Amino acid sequence: RAKAEGKNRYSFFSEQLLKNAMDRLQLETDLRQAVEDRALEVFYQPIYALASGEIIGFEALSRWRHPLRGMISPVTFIGIAEETGIIGELTDHVFEQASQAVLEWQEKYREIYPVNVNLSARQISDINLLQDLLEMLHFHKLPRNAIKIEITESLLINNFDGAQSLLQALQQAGITVLLDDFGTGYSSLNYLHQFPINAIKIDRSFVRQSTDSAKAKGLLAGISFIAKQMHLALVAEGVETMEQLRVLREFDVEFAQGYLFGAPMPKADAEKLIVKKVHPVFATLASSQQSVQ
Numbered sequence: 176r177a178k179a180e181g182k183n184r185y186s187f188f189s190e191q192l193l194k195n196a197m198d199r200l201q202l203e204t205d206l207r208q209a210v211e212d213r214a215l216e217v218f219y220q221p222i223y224a225l226a227s228g229e230i231i232g233f234e235a236l237s238r239w240r241h242p243l244r245g246m247i248s249p250v251t252f253i254g255i256a257e258e259t260g261i262i263g264e265l266t267d268h269v270f271e272q273a274s275q276a277v278l279e280w281q282e283k284y285r286e287i288y289p290v291n292v293n294l295s296a297r298q299i300s301d302i303n304l305l306q307d308l309l310e311m312l313h314f315h316k317l318p319r320n321a322i323k324i325e326i327t328e329s330l331l332i333n334n335f336d337g338a339q340s341l342l343q344a345l346q347q348a349g350i351t352v353l354l355d356d357f358g359t360g361y362s363s364l365n366y367l368h369q370f371p372i373n374a375i376k377i378d379r380s381f382v383r384q385s386t387d388s389a390k391a392k393g394l395l396a397g398i399s400f401i402a403k404q405m406h407l408a409l410v411a412e413g414v415e416t417m418e419q420l421r422v423l424r425e426f427d428v429e430f431a432q433g434y435l436f437g438a439p440m441p442k443a444d445a446e447k448l449i450v451k452k453v454h455p456v457f458a459t460l461a462s463s464q465q466s467v468q
């Protein structure tokens with residue numbers, strides 16, 4: 176009897192495993208098709224200058240609405256795109272969409288609102304990446320600052336030499352590089368002077384903690400000081416509350432993005448924020464500060 180149960184259990188697990196494998200395979204096939212059809216969407220999250228309250232640009236974030244499964248998180252599909260070798264094509268699509276958006280906005284508003292594009296670790300050794308990006312910018316007659324590149328620490332750790340040469344090539348070409356999710360990897364401080372980067376994005380976990388304790392606040396102040404000393408621009412990620420915004424301004428953090436200003440959104444909505452220029456939360460900030468004085 177035990178044997179029979181064991182067998183049942185075995186077949187239960189193997190069925191489950193088989194189902195998972197089939198699901199995964201189907202998802203891979205669907206993603207491949209979606210990338211090929213250019214069906215993935217690019218959303219834009221606004222980035223603001225904290226001193227003036229003005230919008231300065233956007234981060235491009237990929238969105239995949241699966242016809243049957245609905246929205247699938249990029250954390251899931253970027254991983255699949257990396258493993259199946261279609262991440263390069265996916266990124267090209269983001270480059271194309273982002274360049275078109277910058278161009279459209281430039282024609283309408285006579286100003287460049289740069290878009291940051293995320294690179295995945297797998298793309299460190301992609302020798303065509305920089306060339307493709309430069310050709311795209313050239314094709315649209317866009318300046319080198321129209322598209323910026325976001326990379327993560329883990330990408331640097333796993334391929335030190337590859338990362339060095341890609342980053343150097345990007346710098347030489349005049350493309351801005353931002354270190355994403357700063358503080359969540361290992362020995363982050365060490366990387367700041369070893370790799371040629373232009374800006375740091377403080378991970379949202381630091382932003383969240385900054386209003387909890389004096390120590391966490393001190394950490395934020397320290398990062399801000401380091402960035403200034405090293406002539407690195409500083410962007411805070413994941414700003415959700417007015418209190419967080421006040422702390423960031425108190426420590427001279429230059430730029431920020433987060434749900435407080437706007438979640439990643441379709442291009443048409445992003446454009447409305449360009450028209451508005453200064454985000455309404457900054458008006459509340461000014462008036463609340465006045466009422467305190």
Ligand code: C2E
Pocket residue numbers: 220235236237248249250253269293294295325355356379412413414415432433434435438439
């Ligand atoms: P990331 O580059 O660090 O992007 C920031 C993530 O934080 C985004 O999640 C964004 O929607 C989310 N976020 C923004 N503001 C807030 C906030 O105030 N609170 C909270 N809780 N979250 C906020 P998303 O869009 O789900 O993307 C997750 C990650 O997937 C990204 O992290 C990035 O690493 C990756 N990713 C997204 N699109 C692409 C892409 O086109 N290419 C590559 N290689 N990676 C991408």
Ligand code: MG
Pocket residue numbers: 234293325355
């Ligand atoms: Mg990013």
Ligand code: MG
Pocket residue numbers: 355356376378412
């Ligand atoms: Mg990030």
Ligand code: MG
Pocket residue numbers: 356
């Ligand atoms: Mg992240």
